Amino acid sequence: MDSVILSRMLFGTSMAFHIIFATLGVGVTLMILFAELMHWFKKDSDYGLMAKRWTKGFAILLGVAIPSGTIVGVMLSLLWPGFMEIVGKVIAVPFQIEIFAFFLEAVFMSIYVYAADRLSHMMRIVSVTFVAFGASSSAWLINIAHSWMNTPRGFEVTDGIVTDVDPWAAVLNPSMPYTSKHVLATAYMTGAFVLVSIAAYRLLRKTSSEQERAYHKKGLMLTLVIALLASIYTASNGHATAGMLHEEMPLKLAAAEGLFETQANAPLAIMGTPNIEAQTVVGGIEIPGMLSWLATGTTDGVVQGLNDFPQDEWPPLFVHTLFNLMVGIGFTLLGLAVFALAWAIIFRKKDLPAWLLVALVTTGPLSMFGIEMGWIFSCTGRQPWTIYGIQLTSDAATQSGNVGMLFFLFIGLYIMLLVLTALVLRFYFSRNPVQQDLTVMNG
Amino acid sequence: MTETYVAISIIWAFLFIYAIAGSIDFGAGFWAMYYSNKETQASILANRYLSPSWEVTNVFLVLFVIAIVGFFPGAAYYMGTLMILPVSFVLMLLIIRSAFMVFSFTVQRYTKPLVVISGLTGLLIPALMVAILPISIGGFIGGTGEQQYILFDQVLSSPTLYTHVGFGLATELFLAALLLSDYARESGSEQTYAVYRRNAIILGPITLFFAVTALWTLIPEAPWMVDTMIDIWYLFALSLVAASIGYSALWWPSKKANPGRPRIGVVFIILQFGLASFAYGLSHMPYILYPDLTIFDAFTDPTMFKWLLYGYAGGFAVLVPAFVVFWRLFMKDKNYLQIKQDDENNY
Numbered sequence: 001m002d003s004v005i006l007s008r009m010l011f012g013t014s015m016a017f018h019i020i021f022a023t024l025g026v027g028v029t030l031m032i033l034f035a036e037l038m039h040w041f042k043k044d045s046d047y048g049l050m051a052k053r054w055t056k057g058f059a060i061l062l063g064v065a066i067p068s069g070t071i072v073g074v075m076l077s078l079l080w081p082g083f084m085e086i087v088g089k090v091i092a093v094p095f096q097i098e099i100f101a102f103f104l105e106a107v108f109m110s111i112y113v114y115a116a117d118r119l120s121h122m123m124r125i126v127s128v129t130f131v132a133f134g135a136s137s138s139a140w141l142i143n144i145a146h147s148w149m150n151t152p153r154g155f156e157v158t159d160g161i162v163t164d165v166d167p168w169a170a171v172l173n174p175s176m177p178y179t180s181k182h183v184l185a186t187a188y189m190t191g192a193f194v195l196v197s198i199a200a201y202r203l204l205r206k207t208s209s210e211q212e213r214a215y216h217k218k219g220l221m222l223t224l225v226i227a228l229l230a231s232i233y234t235a236s237n238g239h240a241t242a243g244m245l246h247e248e249m250p251l252k253l254a255a256a257e258g259l260f261e262t263q264a265n266a267p268l269a270i271m272g273t274p275n276i277e278a279q280t281v282v283g284g285i286e287i288p289g290m291l292s293w294l295a296t297g298t299t300d301g302v303v304q305g306l307n308d309f310p311q312d313e314w315p316p317l318f319v320h321t322l323f324n325l326m327v328g329i330g331f332t333l334l335g336l337a338v339f340a341l342a343w344a345i346i347f348r349k350k351d352l353p354a355w356l357l358v359a360l361v362t363t364g365p366l367s368m369f370g371i372e373m374g375w376i377f378s379c380t381g382r383q384p385w386t387i388y389g390i391q392l393t394s395d396a397a398t399q400s401g402n403v404g405m406l407f408f409l410f411i412g413l414y415i416m417l418l419v420l421t422a423l424v425l426r427f428y429f430s431r432n433p434v435q436q437d438l439t440v441m442n443g
Numbered sequence: 444m445t446e447t448y449v450a451i452s453i454i455w456a457f458l459f460i461y462a463i464a465g466s467i468d469f470g471a472g473f474w475a476m477y478y479s480n481k482e483t484q485a486s487i488l489a490n491r492y493l494s495p496s497w498e499v500t501n502v503f504l505v506l507f508v509i510a511i512v513g514f515f516p517g518a519a520y521y522m523g524t525l526m527i528l529p530v531s532f533v534l535m536l537l538i539i540r541s542a543f544m545v546f547s548f549t550v551q552r553y554t555k556p557l558v559v560i561s562g563l564t565g566l567l568i569p570a571l572m573v574a575i576l577p578i579s580i581g582g583f584i585g586g587t588g589e590q591q592y593i594l595f596d597q598v599l600s601s602p603t604l605y606t607h608v609g610f611g612l613a614t615e616l617f618l619a620a621l622l623l624s625d626y627a628r629e630s631g632s633e634q635t636y637a638v639y640r641r642n643a644i645i646l647g648p649i650t651l652f653f654a655v656t657a658l659w660t661l662i663p664e665a666p667w668m669v670d671t672m673i674d675i676w677y678l679f680a681l682s683l684v685a686a687s688i689g690y691s692a693l694w695w696p697s698k699k700a701n702p703g704r705p706r707i708g709v710v711f712i713i714l715q716f717g718l719a720s721f722a723y724g725l726s727h728m729p730y731i732l733y734p735d736l737t738i739f740d741a742f743t744d745p746t747m748f749k750w751l752l753y754g755y756a757g758g759f760a761v762l763v764p765a766f767v768v769f770w771r772l773f774m775k776d777k778n779y780l781q782i783k784q785d786d787e788n789n790y
Contacts, residue, residue: 064542066541067501067541069505073508073509084520090744092747093513095512096513099509103499103765109498110769114494115776118772118779398527409535417542428549
């Protein structure tokens with residue numbers, strides 16, 4: 001294998017690993033803020049305990065989140081030196097400001113955790129607001145660079161020399177608002193659903209006390225409501241993103257949908273496999289006119305197909321499957337959240353049935369899986385380019401011959417850390433059950 | 444010309460801050476491990492310092508790396524081709540160290556092995572980072588054009604590598620001991636102060652020895668640096684003066700049970716490192732990597748340079764007040780500093 005493929009494998013795996021922790025970092029901090037706010041408004045100490053326990057879980061994740069973020073940040077320069085040479089000249093500002101957002105998060109996280117007993121309730125809310133704000137801004141700022149890779153603006157390249165740099169045009173590139181909002185909304189959605197999963201799992205145990213069940217039920221309702229709101233926003237933003245892709249990256253849209261021929265009244269293919277010989281998606285369900293409607297707002301709209309572009313610029317066609325999985329999971333979760341909340345409101349007096357709780361337990365892992373699919377879709381769908389239309393991935397990669405060995409070392413490290421983090425979380429929360437905290441709290 | 448020197452000065456400042464903060468961070472991790480059985484108070488104090496500060500310290504590492512990419516994007520190319528192995532090993536150690544440290548705060552039953560792993564991996568990080576310095580002087584690089592690589596056999600058989608590693612190890616242990624002695628004094632624990640003061644007294648001369656030998660063994664590898672070094676001998680001399688004042692402060696009379704004014708010691712030793720590293724950096728100019736890459740070749744676009752300066756100005760306007768709050772809560776507040784006996788399990 002050449003060093004380009006190996007670099008992609010190593011960087012892709014590192015990102016896939018980091019994204020788990022980064023997503024939770026953005027989503028869970030917002031949920032901690034909501035729990036603190038509920039505690040403040042409802043004067044119900046259960047929510048205070050909830051914030052404290054979520055914070056403890058988050059503090060454990062931070063031990064991996066921070067160094068894994070450092071790894072991908074430094075690895076960018078190690079594996080993609082050609083890319084970073086252009087980044088440094090054109091889109092360095094968001095990277096730079098991101099550090100300060102991250103700094104804000106780190107400082108206030110320390111204050112919120114280690115100085116909790118010396119702060120008033122109001123100051124605790126202020127600190128955790130800064131934590132959530134820092135985490136969300138970091139995500140936003142880093143995604144500016146990602147969106148710029150898809151729709152690069154703010155510079156010219158002549159004979160390999162970068163000229164006419166306009167950092168603001170680079171930052172305000174056309175896909176930036178869509179991508180950044182999408183990443184934030186899905187991170188909130190995933191953070192909330194992961195906590196939905198935990199509360200639902202705890203509620204499945206019939207042996208726990210009434211007090212403990214009440215605690216988990218409050219947690220479930222709070223997280224479900226936020227998860228639903230984030231899911232609705234994600235769906236509407238996803239729709240707007242399709243319109244943006246149609247304007248800015250028609251090739252990516254065509255590959256995502258497996259559309260070969262440019263046409264009006266283009267059908268939407270759900271699942272199936274795009275087949276070059278057949279020039280269509282084989283084995284999927286087609287909804288006539290739907291793609292034209294989604295991309296242009298009218299079924300008469302013309303959507304460009306893959307054949308409009310030279311074949312050596314096509315991304316791999318399996319991105320259609322990644323795209324379908326991402327969208328499918330998004331809508332499944334949205335439906336589940338609506339259903340579960342409606343059930344909870346209609347049968348207010350009763351507990352949620354076990355089968356519904358089991359379904360809710362799956363939402364956290366599903367949501368995280370959807371995020372991973374979305375990231376792989378977005379980055380694979382841009383291939384063979386690193387900076388769309390400007391720099392090929394093969395020109396961006398390192399020339400080093402050592403990437404293969406590093407790949408296996410890092411993979412081993414990531415697997416070990418995933419297992420250990422799970423064990424540590426399990427160990428801590430089984431040693432410190434909610435019941436114990438509730439008993440201490442209520443005397 | 445001036446812009447490039449402004450940029451490289453900012454890089455030096457970030458590197459200097461991280462070198463100090465990182466050394467203290469990793470050194471404190473080692474002391475927390477070393478004393479976990481014997482002097483538990485000394486171990487708890489080191490963890491008291493570490494738990495709120497390691498994340499903030501890590502920010503400065505990223506700040507440094509991103510500043511290089513922004514100001515000197517041409518240098519990114521050399522990181523990818525030449526430095527990929529040593530930097531990757533640093534990254535692996537870093538994630539193991541941070542994760543195991545946080546785990547050790549959480550899982551009491553297995554605290555011992557977790558602390559040993561995080562303490563030892565942390566100890567290696569500065570040593571490995573400092574080992575990159577002799578490579579950047581250019582003597583150990585083979586190949587041509589795009590296909591360049593480090594001649595590891597030559598690096599590994601060169602005395603300057605080992606004096607640099609020794610310097611990295613001694614520095615982190617010395618700086619951490621010195622800072623923790625001040626931290627112990629601030630928290631009113633004279634017994635712990637005595638422990639760290641003794642360590643600082645032992646390690647001070649060892650650090651100086653390695654600093655001098657590292658420079659001495661470097662000279663044959665980097666004759667191009669010597670002229671500037673001779674020109675700016677007064678900076679090295681001043682740094683020695685600062686070192687003497689800082690070290691002697693450990694014996695200055697004080698009103699407490701033990702002699703020494705650790706705060707003055709910390710200030711002067713940091714000043715010494717500042718002067719010495721500035722002089723070293725100045726001798727390294729104008730090369731980032733001798734003889735292929737100068738700061739002028741690697742410099743960023745002028746428009747980007749301007750916006751980065753605005754960005755840093757804005758960023759530090761946020762950072763400084765936040766840091767002041769942080770300092771007051773964790774480095775000054777008696778309520779936090781005083782170790783309660785039942786407090787070991789606080790996360």
